[in-house]
Amino acid sequence: MSVLVYIEPHKGNIKKTSLEAVSYANKLAELISSNVTALAINISDEGLKAIANAGADKILSVNNESLSATNIKALAEVVNSAIKEENATTIIFAADGTGSSVAPYVAAKQKAGIIAGTIDFPIIDGNKLIVQKNVFSGKATALYSVDTAIKIITLTPNSIQISNTKRSPNVISFAPTFDAANGVVLKSFKIDEDIAKGGIPLADAELVVSGGRGLKGPENWGIVEDLAHALGAATACSRPVADADWRPHHEHVGQTGLAIRPNLYIAIGISGAIQHLAGVNGSKTIVVINNDPEAPFFKNADYGILGDAFKVVPKLTEAIKKLRI
């Protein structure tokens, strides 16, 4: 009986969200007097050390290049083999990348109850786990209970701190069989131009600078990019901006775009419609810059500046640069 944690393949590297999942598993194992086995798929030695440090008692290391991050079915087969090998009763995934897709696939196979997107450590109630998650796009939270023999939980990124346990787990080479025939095939990967130039993927970003219609046109995005660059932040936008093709769709945050929960969200020229708030209200700190005192976003922000974005934002960029020297 153990807590199994899934570490997704990510070009050999370890993702921060995977280490958060290990830390969650570590805390859960402590609560139910169990231990943690990490299932690491195509992870470098350096990544395995980081997993150990975040709290794994044992690592099953799978090294197989034919196991692609795009083949969810094959990844689920590998997780199912690990569940059997470890007699695992709870399986933790990051609600990110492949984790949020492999988790339900495995849940169906294992007849396991799944709670997707928890935001805090669980409460133990006998054989029951009580798990908190956001619902109604952040307008409420819910406490879910699950009492199936095998339980599956996915963890929302940036919800908990990564633990530092300095453990020395056994690393065991694990080579389960899986069927890669007739699977989903990756034909090509085209990296986003901004990311290629060193930009930060929005989903992983701790700091985000976002622009709305108030910026008047795509030619004015320089001030957003300059601020993001000074901060080391990702850039985002509101729905009208993506719909007008001022910015790419993958930058759209909101109810029908991407939901994010960075440490800092700076909204420039965004009024703060309820659909936009639904995608960003999990942010720890929100700063709103807008020239309309009636903008509803001011009621949902921590800090506000009423003023002309074209004057305020360059000044903010300069002030950040001073701080970062």
Add this chain to the structure above:
Amino acid sequence: MKILVPISQVPDTTAKISFINNDTTFNNAGVTFIINPYDEWYALVRALELKEAGKAEKVTVIHVGPTENEPTIRKALAIGADDAVRIDGDGDSSFVAGQIADYAQKNDYSLILLGKETISYNSAATAGLVAGFLDWNFVPYATKLDVNGNTISLEQEMDGGVNQLSSPLPLVVSAAKGMALQRIPNMRGIMAARTKPLQVVTPSTDFPVYTKVESYTPAKGRTACVMISEDNIDELVDLLHTKAKVI
């Protein structure tokens, strides 16, 4: 090829969310319900485009829920689905996904296309559960989908770029923004929807409910916003650095 499009019913995006019975039940009173936007705008519309292009024979919408949800199903028919199925039951994502998988298998659907998540429970679990129950290939978060004979080509935004993928049928796909554009039903569609077939099916007993909501808590709003003068930007940077500790 027949396409099955599962649709969820969710509160309208602007609905005020509240709870009753000691915060254990969602308060339906005065709430307008809509088709989950990811299911409607992206999955359903793309399925209809494929049919219009002669690449699919039929588009069926399926909904797991009670009789009172039928107006939502009729709206999907008004947008253009050929027919509809309502599984007469309700439960968690495992229950709902199990019913969808069971119906798809028994009725020879080879492509199941649904939204990446609902805007009500935000679990993004149903698509993966359906694929797992069926043991089919699964492409989550697809932004493009096309059909070439028995091969499906797709795009998916992942890790700061775009994956171009291909898969044979049968296949489960969850749709994200970019796959299609919202369609407003016209009067002809609304009239036609009244007489399109809506079959009611008794749920399979093979798929139990595994999880339960014990209680809800409405989100606390933020405390009052601290307004800072545009002539005093250094103060904002100082607050973010020393008080909020986010930079």
